[in-house]
Amino acid sequence: MGDLFSDKLELNGVAVCAGALDRPAQEQMVKDLRLLAGNAPFRQYQTPGGRKMSVRMSAAGALGWVTDRSGYRYDPHQPDGRDWPEIPEGVLAVWRRFSGVNRIPDSCLVNFYGKGAKMGMHQDRDEADTKWPVVSISLGDDALFRVGSAEPRGPTKSVWLKSGDVAVLSGEGRMVYHGIDRIRFGSSDLLPDGGRLNVTLRVAG
Ligand code: MD6
Ligand code: FE
Numbered sequence: 001m002g003d004l005f006s007d008k009l010e011l012n013g014v015a016v017c018a019g020a021l022d023r024p025a026q027e028q029m030v031k032d033l034r035l036l037a038g039n040a041p042f043r044q045y046q047t048p049g050g051r052k053m054s055v056r057m058s059a060a061g062a063l064g065w066v067t068d069r070s071g072y073r074y075d076p077h078q079p080d081g082r083d084w085p086e087i088p089e090g091v092l093a094v095w096r097r098f099s100g101v102n103r104i105p106d107s108c109l110v111n112f113y114g115k116g117a118k119m120g121m122h123q124d125r126d127e128a129d130t131k132w133p134v135v136s137i138s139l140g141d142d143a144l145f146r147v148g149s150a151e152p153r154g155p156t157k158s159v160w161l162k163s164g165d166v167a168v169l170s171g172e173g174r175m176v177y178h179g180i181d182r183i184r185f186g187s188s189d190l191l192p193d194g195g196r197l198n199v200t201l202r203v204a205g
Helices: 023-039 089-098
Strands: 007-011 014-018 056-060 064-068 071-075 107-113 119-122 134-140 143-147 157-161 166-169 178-183 196-202
Touching (some): 023 056, 023 089, 023 107, 023 134, 023 196
Antiparallel strands (some): 007 014, 056 107, 107 196, 134 166, 143 178
Protein backbone atom coordinates (compact mmCIF):
# COMPACT_ATOMS: atom_id res chain seq x y z
CA MET A 1 0.00 0.00 0.00
CA GLY A 2 1.21 3.52 -0.65
CA ASP A 3 4.74 4.23 -1.71
CA LEU A 4 8.05 5.68 -0.63
CA PHE A 5 7.27 9.30 -1.35
CA SER A 6 5.10 10.32 1.55
CA ASP A 7 5.18 10.14 5.33
CA LYS A 8 3.13 7.25 6.60
CA LEU A 9 1.57 7.24 10.01
CA GLU A 10 -0.49 4.45 11.58
CA LEU A 11 -3.45 5.21 13.86
CA ASN A 12 -5.30 2.17 15.24
CA GLY A 13 -4.82 0.34 11.94
CA VAL A 14 -5.63 3.37 9.76
CA ALA A 15 -2.77 4.44 7.48
CA VAL A 16 -2.37 8.18 6.95
CA CYS A 17 -0.04 9.06 4.07
CA ALA A 18 0.86 12.71 4.64
CA GLY A 19 1.69 14.73 1.55
CA ALA A 20 0.59 12.01 -0.86
CA LEU A 21 -0.60 14.51 -3.48
CA ASP A 22 1.50 17.50 -4.51
CA ARG A 23 -0.02 20.93 -5.08
CA PRO A 24 -0.53 20.57 -8.87
CA ALA A 25 -2.30 17.23 -8.34
CA GLN A 26 -4.52 18.83 -5.68
CA GLU A 27 -5.36 21.74 -8.00
CA GLN A 28 -6.23 19.37 -10.84
CA MET A 29 -8.46 17.36 -8.54
CA VAL A 30 -10.32 20.48 -7.42
CA LYS A 31 -10.95 21.31 -11.11
CA ASP A 32 -12.25 17.78 -11.72
CA LEU A 33 -14.51 18.03 -8.68
CA ARG A 34 -15.93 21.36 -9.86
CA LEU A 35 -16.94 19.69 -13.12
CA LEU A 36 -18.36 16.78 -11.18
CA ALA A 37 -20.44 19.12 -9.03
CA GLY A 38 -21.94 20.58 -12.21
CA ASN A 39 -23.53 17.19 -12.83
CA ALA A 40 -24.11 16.12 -9.24
CA PRO A 41 -24.64 19.16 -7.01
CA PHE A 42 -23.55 19.18 -3.37
CA ARG A 43 -26.62 18.44 -1.28
CA GLN A 44 -27.29 18.82 2.40
CA TYR A 45 -28.91 15.56 3.48
CA GLN A 46 -30.98 14.72 6.51
CA THR A 47 -30.09 11.78 8.70
CA PRO A 48 -32.74 9.07 9.17
CA GLY A 49 -33.40 10.78 12.52
CA GLY A 50 -34.35 13.97 10.69
CA ARG A 51 -31.28 16.07 11.49
CA LYS A 52 -29.55 18.13 8.85
CA MET A 53 -25.96 17.07 8.28
CA SER A 54 -23.46 19.95 8.43
CA VAL A 55 -21.44 18.45 5.56
CA ARG A 56 -22.65 18.84 1.94
CA MET A 57 -22.33 15.75 -0.24
CA SER A 58 -21.90 14.84 -3.87
CA ALA A 59 -20.81 11.57 -5.46
CA ALA A 60 -19.62 9.82 -8.61
CA GLY A 61 -19.50 6.28 -9.93
CA ALA A 62 -22.13 3.56 -10.25
CA LEU A 63 -23.30 4.13 -6.67
CA GLY A 64 -23.65 7.34 -4.72
CA TRP A 65 -24.46 7.53 -1.04
CA VAL A 66 -27.65 9.23 0.05
CA THR A 67 -29.62 9.56 3.24
CA ASP A 68 -33.18 10.59 4.01
CA ARG A 69 -35.96 9.63 6.40
CA SER A 70 -35.95 6.08 5.00
CA GLY A 71 -32.29 5.48 5.93
CA TYR A 72 -28.70 5.56 4.73
CA ARG A 73 -27.98 3.71 1.50
CA TYR A 74 -25.95 3.47 -1.69
CA ASP A 75 -28.14 4.46 -4.61
CA PRO A 76 -27.53 4.19 -8.38
CA HIS A 77 -29.43 7.47 -8.87
CA GLN A 78 -29.26 10.98 -7.55
CA PRO A 79 -32.28 12.27 -5.60
CA ASP A 80 -33.36 14.04 -8.84
CA GLY A 81 -33.26 10.74 -10.79
CA ARG A 82 -30.04 11.33 -12.74
CA ASP A 83 -27.16 8.87 -12.83
CA TRP A 84 -24.05 9.91 -10.93
CA PRO A 85 -21.18 11.24 -13.07
CA GLU A 86 -18.09 9.16 -13.74
CA ILE A 87 -15.27 9.00 -11.20
CA PRO A 88 -12.51 11.40 -12.39
CA GLU A 89 -9.39 9.66 -13.69
CA GLY A 90 -7.06 11.45 -11.26
CA VAL A 91 -9.15 10.17 -8.36
CA LEU A 92 -9.02 6.60 -9.70
CA ALA A 93 -5.24 6.93 -9.93
CA VAL A 94 -5.10 7.59 -6.17
CA TRP A 95 -7.07 4.38 -5.58
CA ARG A 96 -4.63 2.42 -7.75
CA ARG A 97 -1.70 3.87 -5.86
CA PHE A 98 -2.99 3.38 -2.30
CA SER A 99 -5.75 0.76 -2.12
CA GLY A 100 -3.50 -2.27 -2.40
CA VAL A 101 -6.21 -4.17 -4.27
CA ASN A 102 -6.84 -5.03 -7.89
CA ARG A 103 -10.47 -3.99 -8.08
CA ILE A 104 -11.98 -0.81 -9.39
CA PRO A 105 -14.03 1.29 -6.95
CA ASP A 106 -17.71 1.75 -7.86
CA SER A 107 -18.37 4.63 -5.51
CA CYS A 108 -16.73 8.00 -4.95
CA LEU A 109 -18.24 10.22 -2.27
CA VAL A 110 -17.33 13.88 -2.07
CA ASN A 111 -17.93 15.74 1.18
CA PHE A 112 -17.66 19.51 1.50
CA TYR A 113 -17.02 21.02 4.91
CA GLY A 114 -17.79 24.72 5.22
CA LYS A 115 -17.24 26.79 8.37
CA GLY A 116 -18.31 24.81 11.43
CA ALA A 117 -18.99 21.56 9.60
CA LYS A 118 -18.00 18.27 11.21
CA MET A 119 -18.80 14.59 11.05
CA GLY A 120 -19.74 12.46 14.01
CA MET A 121 -18.03 9.18 14.88
CA HIS A 122 -19.21 6.37 12.61
CA GLN A 123 -18.18 3.10 10.99
CA ASP A 124 -18.24 2.69 7.22
CA ARG A 125 -20.54 -0.32 7.10
CA ASP A 126 -23.09 0.29 4.34
CA GLU A 127 -20.93 -1.46 1.73
CA ALA A 128 -22.02 -4.92 0.51
CA ASP A 129 -18.63 -6.44 1.35
CA THR A 130 -16.49 -4.63 3.91
CA LYS A 131 -13.38 -6.62 3.04
CA TRP A 132 -12.55 -3.95 0.46
CA PRO A 133 -10.60 -0.92 1.67
CA VAL A 134 -11.75 2.69 1.80
CA VAL A 135 -9.34 5.30 0.43
CA SER A 136 -9.85 8.91 1.51
CA ILE A 137 -8.31 12.10 0.07
CA SER A 138 -8.22 15.44 1.91
CA LEU A 139 -8.21 18.77 0.03
CA GLY A 140 -8.27 22.30 1.43
CA ASP A 141 -8.52 23.22 5.08
CA ASP A 142 -6.98 21.10 7.87
CA ALA A 143 -9.34 18.67 9.61
CA LEU A 144 -9.07 17.02 13.01
CA PHE A 145 -9.58 13.31 12.28
CA ARG A 146 -10.47 11.14 15.26
CA VAL A 147 -9.86 7.41 15.03
CA GLY A 148 -11.16 4.89 17.56
CA SER A 149 -11.38 1.13 17.48
CA ALA A 150 -13.98 -1.29 16.16
CA GLU A 151 -15.90 -0.77 19.41
CA PRO A 152 -18.19 2.26 19.61
CA ARG A 153 -16.77 3.84 22.79
CA GLY A 154 -13.15 2.72 22.88
CA PRO A 155 -10.13 5.01 23.25
CA THR A 156 -9.40 7.33 20.34
CA LYS A 157 -6.43 9.08 18.76
CA SER A 158 -6.53 12.20 16.62
CA VAL A 159 -4.49 13.57 13.76
CA TRP A 160 -4.76 16.72 11.67
CA LEU A 161 -5.42 15.78 8.03
CA LYS A 162 -3.95 18.33 5.65
CA SER A 163 -4.53 19.07 2.01
CA GLY A 164 -3.03 16.30 -0.11
CA ASP A 165 -3.06 13.66 2.64
CA VAL A 166 -4.50 10.22 1.88
CA ALA A 167 -5.97 7.92 4.55
CA VAL A 168 -6.60 4.23 3.99
CA LEU A 169 -8.95 2.08 6.06
CA SER A 170 -8.12 -1.53 5.38
CA GLY A 171 -7.50 -4.78 7.22
CA GLU A 172 -7.48 -4.15 10.99
CA GLY A 173 -8.47 -0.54 10.45
CA ARG A 174 -11.38 -1.11 8.07
CA MET A 175 -14.16 -1.14 10.68
CA VAL A 176 -12.84 1.38 13.17
CA TYR A 177 -15.00 4.25 14.32
CA HIS A 178 -13.84 7.60 12.97
CA GLY A 179 -15.03 11.16 12.52
CA ILE A 180 -14.05 14.76 11.91
CA ASP A 181 -14.23 16.88 15.08
CA ARG A 182 -13.65 20.20 13.34
CA ILE A 183 -11.86 21.97 10.55
CA ARG A 184 -9.49 24.93 10.75
CA PHE A 185 -11.46 27.15 8.44
CA GLY A 186 -9.22 29.19 6.14
CA SER A 187 -6.03 27.25 6.97
CA SER A 188 -5.43 26.34 3.31
CA ASP A 189 -5.54 28.51 0.20
CA LEU A 190 -6.39 25.61 -2.14
CA LEU A 191 -10.10 26.50 -2.19
CA PRO A 192 -10.47 30.26 -2.72
CA ASP A 193 -13.46 30.55 -0.38
CA GLY A 194 -12.06 28.19 2.24
CA GLY A 195 -13.46 24.89 3.42
CA ARG A 196 -12.47 21.28 2.96
CA LEU A 197 -13.23 18.60 0.40
CA ASN A 198 -12.95 14.95 1.33
CA VAL A 199 -13.11 12.32 -1.40
CA THR A 200 -13.66 8.68 -0.39
CA LEU A 201 -13.41 5.72 -2.75
CA ARG A 202 -15.04 2.36 -2.14
CA VAL A 203 -16.16 -0.90 -3.57
CA ALA A 204 -19.74 -0.48 -2.35
CA GLY A 205 -21.92 -2.80 -4.43
C1 MD6 B 1 -13.62 12.92 6.28
N1 MD6 B 1 -13.90 10.64 6.38
O1 MD6 B 1 -12.40 12.77 6.21
C2 MD6 B 1 -14.51 11.83 6.73
N2 MD6 B 1 -14.46 7.18 5.96
O2 MD6 B 1 -14.16 13.98 6.00
C3 MD6 B 1 -14.50 9.45 6.53
O3 MD6 B 1 -15.60 9.31 6.99
C4 MD6 B 1 -13.76 8.29 6.09
O4 MD6 B 1 -11.67 9.41 5.95
C5 MD6 B 1 -13.86 6.07 5.57
C6 MD6 B 1 -12.52 6.04 5.27
C7 MD6 B 1 -11.79 7.17 5.38
C8 MD6 B 1 -12.40 8.33 5.81
FE1 FE C 1 -16.27 7.26 7.10
